[in-house]
Amino acid sequence: MMIVLSMVTKSLFIRRLPGAEMNIVVRIGKADFDVGAECRALASHSSQSGAVVQFVGLMRDSNQGDDVLTMELEHYPGMTERRITEIVELAQQRWPLFATTVIHRVGVLYPQDQIVFVGVSAAHRHDAFQACEFIMDYLKTEAPFWKKERTLTGEQRWVDARQTDQQALKRWQV
Amino acid sequence: MSVPAAEVNKTGCTVASLKEFLAERGEVWREVVNAENTLCAVNQDIATDDDRIVDGDEVAFYPPVTGG
Numbered sequence: 001m002m003i004v005l006s007m008v009t010k011s012l013f014i015r016r017l018p019g020a021e022m023n024i025v026v027r028i029g030k031a032d033f034d035v036g037a038e039c040r041a042l043a044s045h046s047s048q049s050g051a052v053v054q055f056v057g058l059m060r061d062s063n064q065g066d067d068v069l070t071m072e073l074e075h076y077p078g079m080t081e082r083r084i085t086e087i088v089e090l091a092q093q094r095w096p097l098f099a100t101t102v103i104h105r106v107g108v109l110y111p112q113d114q115i116v117f118v119g120v121s122a123a124h125r126h127d128a129f130q131a132c133e134f135i136m137d138y139l140k141t142e143a144p145f146w147k148k149e150r151t152l153t154g155e156q157r158w159v160d161a162r163q164t165d166q167q168a169l170k171r172w173q174v
Numbered sequence: 175m176s177v178p179a180a181e182v183n184k185t186g187c188t189v190a191s192l193k194e195f196l197a198e199r200g201e202v203w204r205e206v207v208n209a210e211n212t213l214c215a216v217n218q219d220i221a222t223d224d225d226r227i228v229d230g231d232e233v234a235f236y237p238p239v240t241g242g
Binding site for chain 2: 073079083143158
């Protein structure tokens with residue numbers, strides 16, 4: 001359960017505009033995405049683009065030994081977009097990237113549905129591979145999303161965070 | 175997941191003292207704010223127990239994230 005409190009008066013929302021000049025796109029919503037179209041968009045930012053690396057996360061039909069029928073994704077509107085933009089900015093400071101796109105779906109999803117997309121373009125593959133994995137590892141552990149799954153037996157349960165995701169993050173923190 | 179929102183008159187306190195205040199409201203609140211792995215964000219930035227909360231701040235408590 002998430003609790004959001006606003007202290008007495010109206011909430012103060014401090015939102016930075018996504019860095020358009022850094023070619024950062026962050027989209028959170030119910031809509032599916034077209035990997036081919038995203039790839040072309042990423043490549044289009046520079047004639048020096050020599051590498052596009054994309055990761056697509058899909059919903060699996062089983063978890064912890066149980067068949068999973070549906071998965072419902074929730075997020076913290078505002079903070080989620082902001083945190084992902086910050087993660088992308090960290091990646092852009094570390095590797096020379098031309099463009100970065102992060103898409104994450106919310107709402108009810110079914111097995112083999114696309115959940116998440118991380119795509120980067122760079123001059124060379126090494127930077128693109130590294131940056132894509134860095135963004136995905138940070139997103140898994142820091143972007144406020146939560147998954148609730150419904151199993152074949154009708155049980156509804158919140159998915160637990162994984163220790164392996166925390167370990168994956170550590171290799172970037174040197 | 176229900177997402178209850180509330181207004182609280184507790185300005186100028188720390189996150190820790192807000193947690194104590196909320197825990198006294200009942201079992202559901204106590205479970206959320208006192209859980210070992212509960213995270214706190216103030217104005218949508220991760221906060222710690224020592225951070226201060228002032229009038230107009232937005233405070234959220236939530237469990238470890240499981241996106242991606």
